[in-house]
Amino acid sequence: CNYSSTYICFHFVNAFPLILLDLLPAKNGEEATMQFLLELVDILTNYVRKSFDRSTKVLDFHHPHQLLEGMEGFNLELSDQPESLEQILVDCRDTLKYGVRTGHPRFFNQLSTGLDIIGLAGEWLTSTANTNMFTYEIAPVFVLMEQLTLKKMREIIGWPPGEGDGIFSPGGAISNMYSVMIARYKYFPEVKTKGMSAAPRLVLFTSEHSHYSIKKAGAALGFGSENVVLLSTDERGRVIPADLEAKILDVKQKGYHPLFVNATAGSTVYGAFDPINEIADICEKYNMWLHVDGAWGGGLLMSRKHRHKFSGVERANSVTWNPHKMMGVPLQCSAILVREKGILAGCNSMCAGYLFQPDKQYDVSYDTGDKAIQCGRHVDIFKFWLMWKAKGTIGFEQHIDKCLDLSQYLYDKIRNREGYEMVFDGVPQHTNVCFWYIPPSLRGMEHNSKEYREKLHKVAPNIKAMMMESGTTMVGYQPQGQKVNFFRMVISNPAALQSDIDFLIDEIERLGRDL
Amino acid sequence: CNYSSTYICFHFVNAFPLILLDLLPAKNGEEATMQFLLELVDILTNYVRKSFDRSTKVLDFHHPHQLLEGMEGFNLELSDQPESLEQILVDCRDTLKYGVRTGHPRFFNQLSTGLDIIGLAGEWLTSTANTNMFTYEIAPVFVLMEQLTLKKMREIIGWPPGEGDGIFSPGGAISNMYSVMIARYKYFPEVKTKGMSAAPRLVLFTSEHSHYSIKKAGAALGFGSENVVLLSTDERGRVIPADLEAKILDVKQKGYHPLFVNATAGSTVYGAFDPINEIADICEKYNMWLHVDGAWGGGLLMSRKHRHKFSGVERANSVTWNPHKMMGVPLQCSAILVREKGILAGCNSMCAGYLFQPDKQYDVSYDTGDKAIQCGRHVDIFKFWLMWKAKGTIGFEQHIDKCLDLSQYLYDKIRNREGYEMVFDGVPQHTNVCFWYIPPSLRGMEHNSKEYREKLHKVAPNIKAMMMESGTTMVGYQPQGQKVNFFRMVISNPAALQSDIDFLIDEIERLGRDL
Structure with missing residues (x-):
């Protein structure tokens, strides 16, 4: 039984001897198709569950050349001959394994973060309707x-x-x-x-x-x-x-x-x-x-x-x-x-x-x-419509207010904290909190000196690289005008809690302490 | 038990008392999330099965004002307050019910037709990865x-x-x-x-x-x-x-x-x-x-x-x-x-x-x-990559060759058939077969007469409208230059068989006979 849940139980009575030609539109292809899709859904729902689990890594980082060389049977190259459906399912599992969990509560890397379950359902339906x-x-x-x-x-x-x-x-x-x-x-x-x-x-x-x-x-x-x-x-x-x-x-x-x-x-x-x-x-x-x-x-x-x-x-x-x-x-x-x-x-x-x-x-x-400037146009509306139905306008409002509250929490936490410097003064207008982390070795240095600026410029990229290697959290950085590299924290992730903000700060300090 | 299949069996032990706040990222939200997603998958897989079933209609046509007025509890309007998850699932079912089954073996309306199961699996994974x-x-x-x-x-x-x-x-x-x-x-x-x-x-x-x-x-x-x-x-x-x-x-x-x-x-x-x-x-x-x-x-x-x-x-x-x-x-x-x-x-x-x-x-x-001219860019590659893996280059070749064979079958069938006229001579280069259906009342009329052209121009739109009302099949039509409205049959649907081509021709004749 794939699920130990009290609610749901799958029974895959047979092993997986399926081949592509068994699937619809093959004659009598219904059962094979259902079996294949449910095996896939099993992989996907397990991924969803783990993505929300804070003990799971945000990512398992590999360099391009490592993935291109092939990871334990995960071969990205295309060939003339077909693969078995069993291998296809393994490929699906591996694709998720080496990807980035953008729905993880500690993924803060982009403006788009989080995995909304209703939105996901909307996308699954959209691709099934394929129009x-x-x-x-x-x-x-x-x-x-x-x-x-x-x-x-x-x-x-x-x-x-x-x-x-x-x-x-x-x-x-x-x-x-x-x-x-x-x-x-x-x-x-x-x-x-x-x-x-x-x-x-x-x-x-x-x-x-x-x-x-x-x-x-x-x-x-x-x-x-x-x-x-x-x-x-x-x-x-x-x-x-x-x-x-x-x-x-x-x-x-x-x-x-x-x-x-x-x-x-x-x-x-x-x-x-x-x-x-x-x-x-x-x-x-x-x-x-x-x-x-x-x-x-x-x-x-x-x-x-x-x-x-x-x-x-x-x-x-x-x-x-x-x-x-x-x-x-x-x-x-x-x-x-x-x-x-x-x-x-x-x-x-x-x-x-x-x-x-x-x-x-x-x-x-x-x-x-x-x-449109397009001819064919993907159906982008359904997931949004469905989320609006499920949340109501007030549900979106609550989500927005919560994210801005969390951002204020982060701002309040670091603005006077030792080792932090805000990129601009005052409460951010959106959830963007921009800050430098100053490792102990740089504290007390003359801020306008060339040496300080050069060293500080490398701090965020170094911490980010270590973050990605350890896979614990992700946050963006960039320079802006004359300002050297700083962290830009953004919060749009509905899964994020104050404890995740605390974790991020702890992690920056853990990784940056000895820089 | 939702499936009578010998391979797969779902047990939804409980009824559906879920609310949105039970879903992830809620604490202990795993089970509710799985239950909701599997209910949805049940709707989707049933839709997939029916789409390949020739006894199912291609569409259940309604005019815009009918859908806007609301169909038996299917209300498209958005509101401030949330709907129940049960209603969300009903909305999903209704969205599919009043849509067009583009994967149906008799859907020939566009250049993009058919529903590839591996491609579908690829899309489901893509939206789960949401990056x-x-x-x-x-x-x-x-x-x-x-x-x-x-x-x-x-x-x-x-x-x-x-x-x-x-x-x-x-x-x-x-x-x-x-x-x-x-x-x-x-x-x-x-x-x-x-x-x-x-x-x-x-x-x-x-x-x-x-x-x-x-x-x-x-x-x-x-x-x-x-x-x-x-x-x-x-x-x-x-x-x-x-x-x-x-x-x-x-x-x-x-x-x-x-x-x-x-x-x-x-x-x-x-x-x-x-x-x-x-x-x-x-x-x-x-x-x-x-x-x-x-x-x-x-x-x-x-x-x-x-x-x-x-x-x-x-x-x-x-x-x-x-x-x-x-x-x-x-x-x-x-x-x-x-x-x-x-x-x-x-x-x-x-x-x-x-x-x-x-x-x-x-x-x-x-x-x-x-x-790119875009900044954010949707992941369009995975479904294609996965299909290529599953079919191999030779699988795509077989699909292409089969569609062109079917198109030749249609061409051979109608080029000398009474009541048909080809828009251009010779075997089509692609799967596009362009033809006029001439109802008995128009046969023998002077082809260059204004009356003939005006009447013929209305034949394809009339047949198409009746086709959509009856929901049995769909094929496109258009004028081109000086040529009045004609049917453009295209075949890219992997589910289509010769019998579906036969069906289309029978249907055109059934609907157009008395025009």
């Missing part, structure tokens, strides 16, 4: 779920009811790319047909702390990365509105056209929220598009306690919001939301007759494909 | 699998070993967009920083039968859709090389710069393969980038019998190849493959320090994030 969002015809339920969810998200943003549009895209970078495309279409629709030469030199503005996807979009869409102007920030990483206005005037004086401002709501490193209302005033004054990149911060819109950080968001023309980050939805789940109805389709439609036939028997305004 | 492809750090195994699989695909294309690059992207449209970006970067790298004004007017060439994503890429990337020149085709939908050369010369004479040619390998409607070698000659002559869009046709590269249709592909600079189409891999799984090493990173890198630290303890050349 495509481009038409109502083959995804009727999912298309409606997307529409209703986007509507709800726009309501939460605070846009007028009945207006607006949006779409789920494969991640925040693509969502941000959409915002730039739509802004260009709004002010210079002829670029769609005639290219960038039909417009004056267009300039985009975004914080020096913002996500690199705005610059990437500028490069990809033909603006050029030099026409993405980086805005200065205060010591907390928030855009300084006066700097924006000065740079707009500078650009205008050169004869270029200021088109678009991105305000970040939850920056990647500091978790900073740009002052949206002040930026919106400037955008209105100069007739520019205002995009809010809430990829990371978006979840806070669902918290009555924290949504004030988004004050002014209802004045934005478009918003990126990634439920796969702060809200714990499995990857990928990112929405681009647009205030003006129709502009998304106007920007992207090519009216491909073979796919979007106007003479179908249903209301074809539900076909979403021509609004 | 992100951007760094080796958090996706070590998946990053290596992607690298090895892309290498294998480049070998199959026939590029020199040790060279080349590639990445999995969220669908063929994005893969094609990559090809245009890379081509621009190759010839005019300064566009990345300075924008399109740093280059002369650039022109892209693609067949009038090609996928609309090339035009969409032209619009999005700042070329303008008018600078995407459509090439004439022969009656089989293949580009006429002389037309390409004439149009290049025309563009040059106007002082514009011909940059890029897309050769389609398996067009969406006709399944046509453009003559790659002749197009490659022209590209070499005029120093242009050659992209091969094998999103649909790519699978044929794995068939010794059919890969000659790709003759010359090794001369391409880039290739799009979607395993999620002809090879039956679950959506999404699309690769953009590039012959020149380093150019993908050169084109897209922004060197974001907070994500891609150069001072990690492992070889950071394995971090893929800076090559």
